[in-house]
Amino acid sequence: MFALVDVNNMYVSCERVFKPSLIGRPVVVLSSNDGACIARSNEAKDLGVKMAQPWFEVRHLERTAGLIAQSANFELYGDMSSRMMALAAEYAPRQEIYSIDECFLDFEGVRGDLVDTGRHLRATVLQCTGLPTSVGFGPTKTLAKLANHVAKTEDRKPGTYPAHVARVCNFGNMSARELDDILGRTAVNSVWGVGPKTTARLNEGNIRTVRDLINADVATLRRQFNVLLEKTVLELRGTSCVEVDDAPAPNQQIMASRSFGEPATDLTALSEIVSGFTTRVAAKLRAQHSLAAAVRVFITTSPHRRQDAQHSPSVTMPLARPTSDTRALTAAALRALEGMFRPGHNYVKAGVMLMDLRDEGQAQGELDLFAEPGGPSEPATGAEATNARLMGAVDALNLRFGLGSVGLASGLQREQGAGRHAARQERRSPRYTTRLQEIATVKA
Amino acid sequence: MDDPSGPRFVRVGRDTGTTAVQPVRTSVAISFGSPATESGVTRLDLNDIFIKNPQATYMMRVAGTAMRDAGIDDGDIVLVDRAISPAHGHIVIAVVDQEFMCRRLVMQGGAFSLCATDPAVAAVHPREGEEFQLWGVVTTAMKSLRV
Numbered sequence: 001m002f003a004l005v006d007v008n009n010m011y012v013s014c015e016r017v018f019k020p021s022l023i024g025r026p027v028v029v030l031s032s033n034d035g036a037c038i039a040r041s042n043e044a045k046d047l048g049v050k051m052a053q054p055w056f057e058v059r060h061l062e063r064t065a066g067l068i069a070q071s072a073n074f075e076l077y078g079d080m081s082s083r084m085m086a087l088a089a090e091y092a093p094r095q096e097i098y099s100i101d102e103c104f105l106d107f108e109g110v111r112g113d114l115v116d117t118g119r120h121l122r123a124t125v126l127q128c129t130g131l132p133t134s135v136g137f138g139p140t141k142t143l144a145k146l147a148n149h150v151a152k153t154e155d156r157k158p159g160t161y162p163a164h165v166a167r168v169c170n171f172g173n174m175s176a177r178e179l180d181d182i183l184g185r186t187a188v189n190s191v192w193g194v195g196p197k198t199t200a201r202l203n204e205g206n207i208r209t210v211r212d213l214i215n216a217d218v219a220t221l222r223r224q225f226n227v228l229l230e231k232t233v234l235e236l237r238g239t240s241c242v243e244v245d246d247a248p249a250p251n252q253q254i255m256a257s258r259s260f261g262e263p264a265t266d267l268t269a270l271s272e273i274v275s276g277f278t279t280r281v282a283a284k285l286r287a288q289h290s291l292a293a294a295v296r297v298f299i300t301t302s303p304h305r306r307q308d309a310q311h312s313p314s315v316t317m318p319l320a321r322p323t324s325d326t327r328a329l330t331a332a333a334l335r336a337l338e339g340m341f342r343p344g345h346n347y348v349k350a351g352v353m354l355m356d357l358r359d360e361g362q363a364q365g366e367l368d369l370f371a372e373p374g375g376p377s378e379p380a381t382g383a384e385a386t387n388a389r390l391m392g393a394v395d396a397l398n399l400r401f402g403l404g405s406v407g408l409a410s411g412l413q414r415e416q417g418a419g420r421h422a423a424r425q426e427r428r429s430p431r432y433t434t435r436l437q438e439i440a441t442v443k444a
Numbered sequence: 445m446d447d448p449s450g451p452r453f454v455r456v457g458r459d460t461g462t463t464a465v466q467p468v469r470t471s472v473a474i475s476f477g478s479p480a481t482e483s484g485v486t487r488l489d490l491n492d493i494f495i496k497n498p499q500a501t502y503m504m505r506v507a508g509t510a511m512r513d514a515g516i517d518d519g520d521i522v523l524v525d526r527a528i529s530p531a532h533g534h535i536v537i538a539v540v541d542q543e544f545m546c547r548r549l550v551m552q553g554g555a556f557s558l559c560a561t562d563p564a565v566a567a568v569h570p571r572e573g574e575e576f577q578l579w580g581v582v583t584t585a586m587k588s589l590r591v
Contacts, residue, residue, distance in 0.1 A: 128500035
């Protein structure tokens with residue numbers, strides 16, 4: 001059985017932990033470059049604010065409805081994420097981190113009431129971090145993700161589903177009849193990986209609910225769509241065939257993460273792993289013609305190796321200039337790693353996450369007022385074109401000979417530093433957990 | 445609801461339908477002859493000494509002198525552990541009027557109040573319909589001395 005744990009409205013929830021006055025109010029978090037709404041509280045959703053909607057379109061709600069906007073605070077979200085992930089990891093033998101606010105837990109071989117486990121996990125994360133989560137259980141990852149959607153929807157809009165599935169929903173312990181009823185009430189676009197285009201075409205073929213999709217003819221679907229949709233249907237029917245790595249990427253972030261067979265104890269080994277991950281995510285970034293303005297790196301020891309000293313740090317590096325250059329991204333990732341690595345620990349998992357993404361086009365013509373004078377990793381516009389060609393060649397070689405064929409010598413990586421200054425962010429909250437000068441103040 | 449703005453006393457991490465939660469972290473005794481006792485000697489680390497629940501521990505800066513007699517003064521940094529369930533006598537961080545406040549938690553006969561150590565400062569009692577969230581428990585106060 002798999003579980004998908006995810007934080008409700010992650011970025012807004014992080015802001016609320018340290019600023020209680022935001023609780024119960026409509027809040028959006030804006031991307032740092034173009035001011036699009038990248039997170040919305042339930043109250044903001046109820047006001048009709050759409051995902052990725054530009055701030056200027058909803059700004060009038062500030063006066064008329066008390067809408068509050070915060071600029072994205074990726075250092076805070078990154079640290080809160082690592083706390084939540086470390087707590088969740090204790091509940092199952094295997095954890096796969098899927099995005100900044102989502103992870104799969106693999107409960108294979110675990111006995112006992114999983115709903116109880118889910119509620120305990122949820123309560124622990126809420127108590128220790130203040131972040132509300134939803135937990136979905138299912139025999140496949142696609143079903144776990146769907147159960148999570150059901151748990152979250154019933155929490156937000158009570159009455160959509162049976163009340164007992166709110167917050168924690170286990171498809172694995174339901175009667176076939178109840179499950180069928182729930183799937184019949186769930187729109188097909190709620191399924192992991194079924195996007196707007198596929199949804200429109202499915203609807204044309206009169207496939208509207210998840211139940212419709214499950215009952216559809218797989219061979220026909222494969223002909224009309226693709227093998228991915230076929231896999232999705234197999235997963236919905238209970239056959240596991242999707243790996244997290246092949247799964248659709250979450251919005252607004254690209255990540256690579258893996259557990260190692262053997263624990264890594266030295267910086268060199270971890271540097272290689274982190275460089276490899278960064279090469280992979282940078283290629284994905286360029287494939288979707290995006291730039292990243294922040295790199296997050298995390299490493300963790302195993303909570304199941306009780307005799308080991310535990311350490312699960314994460315560092316988010318803001319980049320002065322958004323980039324898709326493997327060298328700049330790797331340099332930032334390695335600096336993050338070097339800053340948090342502690343000798344004497346058995347690290348079993350690492351991950352690299354690109355955040356604060358934007359389209360390539362948006363970055364052009366921006367004046368870099370915050371770059372360090374003569375600072376590294378901020379190539380002039382002329383050099384940008386050369387870099388793009390170089391990176392294009394690297395991607396082509398990796399595509400042809402397999403990912404990892406062409407990497408970067410680490411000597412080169414280290415010459416490149418990452419910018420120290422994040423872009424100006426008027427509405428950004430203090431970085432409460434990563435900067436001593438910015439910790440919360442308490443009245444006494 | 446997760447929104448802790450209901451008109452009642454709420455504990456940290458209150459979650460309807462769930463009993464109070466103890467952190468799952470447990471200490472493990474190392475058996476005789478474990479190689480860990482032979483080779484794992486490192487310099488003392490303040491993190492290990494003062495932070496029992498690293499995922500649940502946060503730092504806050506104190507502003508004000510109402511808790512001076514508890515050893516917490518203006519400008520000090522406190523460590524706040526959210527994994528500890530608040531109990532009578534604990535120094536807690538409470539949310540009062542949507543702001544963080546450091547006080548001693550006094551529980552008498554089912555009633556709760558937040559008391560300063562400075563007798564001139566009035567205790568805070570949650571009134572009917574007033575919000576009273578306990579954010580975490582202060583475990584350590586740190587003060588920097590002039591050198």
